[in-house]
Amino acid sequence: MISFRHLSDNGEHFALQFERIxxxxxxxxxxxxxxxxxxxxxxxxxxxxxxxxxxQRLHQEGGLLLYLRQEGRGIGLYRKLEAYCLQEQGLDTFSANRALGHKDDERSYQVAADMLYALDIPKIRLLSNNPDKANQLMDAGIHIAACLPTGVYCNADNSDYLSSKVRFTSHAMELPRIYKDTP
Structure with a gap:
């Protein structure tokens, strides 16, 4: 585990380095x-x-997990819980954030670039379905050699959330059709 000081947002982010690189x-x-x-x-x-x-993949192959303390798309835990209440009333996650006065996604991945530079890693293979991560890292000067998708973990409870991620933020994933029980 690697901790960092003096990152661009002064947050408490950390990296897990898996030795089998x-x-x-x-x-x-x-x-x-x-x-x-x-x-x-x-x-x-x-x-x-x-x-x-x-x-699991990093344990098998090696690499890095950058754990970013950006709860709730950057709005914090308490505001995320408020957004959950709005979602219970029918709003999607992005509309709920907007109703609370926030942007769709307030995360900055500059801190991830800061971490990679501190570790002298200017070129990576990114494990993500989120194009914003790759775009922000590239804007910060990190070279993305490849974007590798994660699995799609869709169920009856999160299918609307995942659909919103595809619709609002162009996440690269194909969602299975989920049939919800109706009362």
Whole structure:
């Protein structure tokens, strides 16, 4: 585990380095903190399963997990919980954030670029379905040799959320059709 000081946002982000790096271009996963998904196993999102997949792949292949403390698309835990309440009333995650006065996604991946530069890693293979991660890293001068998709962890509880990610932020994933029980 590698901690950092003096990052561009002064946050407490960290990296997990997996020793079996088998290439000059390491596999890197940027993972934004999600307490409800990562630690509590919420089925409302795909964060926990994506984190577990990344840890397994990195354990097998080597590389880095950059764990970014940017809960709730950058709005924080409490505002995320307020957004959950709005989602219960029918809003999607992006509309809920907007209703609370936030942008669709307030995360900055400049801190990830800062971390990679501190580790002298200017070129990576990015494990992500989110094109914004790749775009922001490239804008910060990190070379993306390849974008590798994560699995799609779709269920009846998160299918609307995942559909919103595809619709609003062009996430690269094909969603299975989910049939929800109706009362």
């Amino acid at each position: 088998t290439t000059d271009v390491p596999l890197v996963r940027l993972h934004s903190e999600c307490l409800t998904g990562d630690a509590l196993g919420s089925a409302r999102c795909d964060c926990g399963p994506q984190l577990h997949e990344a840890l």
